[in-house]
Amino acid sequence: xxxxxxxxxxxxxxxxxxxxxxxxxxxxxxxxxxxxxLCDSLAEVxxxxxxxxAAVMPDLVAQRLDGVLAAEVAHRHDSERAxxxxxxxxxxxxxxxxxxxxxxxxxxxxFRLVALRVLAxxxxxxxxxAGGYGLTRIGAAGPSSSAAAGSAASxxxxxxxxxxASHAVALPAIEAPANLQxxxxxxxxxRATLAQQLQHELQLSARKAAGxxxxxxxxxxxxxxxxxxxxxxxxxLLLETAHFQGQPAIVIVAVSGHQRVAWVxxxxxxxxxxxxxxxxxxxxxSAA
Amino acid sequence: xxxxDGEWASDAELLRRHVAxxxxxxxxxxxxxxxxxxxxxxxxxxxxxxxxxxxQDAMVSAFRRAADFRGDSAVTTWLHRIVVNxxxxxxxxxxxxxxxxxxxEQAFEALLVHDPDPARTADTRxxxxxxxxILPPAQRAALxxxxxxxxxxxxxxxxxxxxxxxxxxxxxxxxxxxxPYVEHLRGNRSASESVSPAQGGDV
Numbered sequence: 001x002x003x004x005x006x007x008x009x010x011x012x013x014x015x016x017x018x019x020x021x022x023x024x025x026x027x028x029x030x031x032x033x034x035x036x037x038l039c040d041s042l043a044e045v046x047x048x049x050x051x052x053x054a055a056v057m058p059d060l061v062a063q064r065l066d067g068v069l070a071a072e073v074a075h076r077h078d079s080e081r082a083x084x085x086x087x088x089x090x091x092x093x094x095x096x097x098x099x100x101x102x103x104x105x106x107x108x109x110x111f112r113l114v115a116l117r118v119l120a121x122x123x124x125x126x127x128x129x130a131g132g133y134g135l136t137r138i139g140a141a142g143p144s145s146s147a148a149a150g151s152a153a154s155x156x157x158x159x160x161x162x163x164x165a166s167h168a169v170a171l172p173a174i175e176a177p178a179n180l181q182x183x184x185x186x187x188x189x190x191r192a193t194l195a196q197q198l199q200h201e202l203q204l205s206a207r208k209a210a211g212x213x214x215x216x217x218x219x220x221x222x223x224x225x226x227x228x229x230x231x232x233x234x235x236x237l238l239l240e241t242a243h244f245q246g247q248p249a250i251v252i253v254a255v256s257g258h259q260r261v262a263w264v265x266x267x268x269x270x271x272x273x274x275x276x277x278x279x280x281x282x283x284x285x286s287a288a
Numbered sequence: 289x290x291x292x293d294g295e296w297a298s299d300a301e302l303l304r305r306h307v308a309x310x311x312x313x314x315x316x317x318x319x320x321x322x323x324x325x326x327x328x329x330x331x332x333x334x335x336x337x338x339x340x341x342x343x344q345d346a347m348v349s350a351f352r353r354a355a356d357f358r359g360d361s362a363v364t365t366w367l368h369r370i371v372v373n374x375x376x377x378x379x380x381x382x383x384x385x386x387x388x389x390x391x392x393e394q395a396f397e398a399l400l401v402h403d404p405d406p407a408r409t410a411d412t413r414x415x416x417x418x419x420x421x422i423l424p425p426a427q428r429a430a431l432x433x434x435x436x437x438x439x440x441x442x443x444x445x446x447x448x449x450x451x452x453x454x455x456x457x458x459x460x461x462x463x464x465x466x467x468p469y470v471e472h473l474r475g476n477r478s479a480s481e482s483v484s485p486a487q488g489g490d491v
Binding site for chain 2: 005006007009010011013014015016038041042044045046048049050052054055056057058061062064065066068069072073076077080191
């Protein structure tokens with residue numbers, strides 16, 4: 001018999017060739033050193049693959065997935081709290097996936113409007129806090145702001161509760177407050193180093209050194225409202241226009257539940273859709 | 289870990305808690321398996337950014353579709369299946385690294401030129417990863433699940449959504465295709481075992 005090729009030998013070893021053909025190959029292997037050697041090498045391929053060091057998920061990927069998961073949990077929680085149907089929760093959660101096939105912006109908008117209607121006083125209070133209070137809070141917290149935000153689980157951030165902030169109800173319910181501040185920076189965030197860059201930017205922001213601060217234009221306000229609608233009550237820690245992978249982008253960092261979540265959205269972000277480019281969570285300490 | 293009351297909960301129990309509304313259960317389940325899930329995604333798509341995207345798609349999908357899990361297989365099998373599907377979807381949609389055709393020896397050699405750092409303990413993996421790239425995606429996924437992660441052919445068939453015979457066949461053809469590189473892989477393995485810190489560069 002002529003030498004079987006390596007694919008035939010591999011199939012034979014996998015038990016895919018039996019019967020008379022299998023018997024012929026078996027007899028050939030008993031007498032042919034070359035083919036027996038190939039069989040040994042085929043076995044060695046599996047051994048070498050099994051011996052390859054295990055791949056460990058990089059910290060940056062782990063942080064990103066934690067952030068996405070936190071957003072999913074927050075959306076599920078919010079939709080349940082708002083008496084939402086499970087389908088609404090699912091659609092709202094689709095924002096966490098950049099390219100999720102089930103994404104339906106129209107229904108997502110409906111969810112946002114429902115949430116706003118139900119939680120309008122709280123939402124207005126949160127945004128008031130974001131504009132007038134959130135940034136000063138960063139300033140007051142100083143270099144330990146990261147740790148302070150990270151400990152939100154044990155000591156909830158100082159978000160005015162709907163009851164204590166009843167004065168905020170006088171504001172137009174849907175409008176973001178006029179004094180919402182945005183940092184204009186020259187930072188170019190990169191996907192691979194997003195979390196570290198954000199840590200640094202939050203520290204700069206705490207020292208009021210992140211860049212020019214000015215009242216947010218209406219488009220940025222609408223975008224911020226859109227992106228953070230799922231995390232009420234929450235505290236906005238940073239609103240910044242910058243770049244991401246070289247493209248103009250808006251960066252939003254807010255406390256969500258037990259951690260800080262950062263969204264990077266494109267310039268197409270508006271009340272109609274957030275144009276999410278990247279998302280990550282930030283650890284509770286300033287260590288990268 | 290929250291939600292466990294200090295006791296170890298099985299994967300199935302964590303999934304049940306998640307479906308029942310426990311907000312920590314899914315995170316605990318996912319963290320438990322995430323390195324292996326990462327390995328599947330990374331080695332199937334052969335690109336860390338694409339792997340991260342695929343794993344994110346898979347995680348979100350599993351989070352939302354947990355109620356659909358019927359317990360026909362182990363929870364890990366179900367999770368791996370979702371990750372493999374998300375990874376192959378990404379490869380189909382974006383045609384990652386289309387220039388690398390199967391059995392392209394020149395392309396493989398080109399990769400070796402770029403990954404020759406003998407000072408790294410991850411050396412074998414670099415070359416294994418490079419070698420995996422010459423395989424068609426379906427063969428690669430089968431080989432990763434069976435030879436690298438050690439799943440049985442039956443479990444691999446459930447993960448890959450195909451028959452055990454197809455899994456065996458894909459693995460056999462993939463091993464045959466890697467045969468010309470076995471000496472190189474073997475050489476790198478022994479090099480990494482007797483490594484001197486003075487060697488190598490900073491690739």
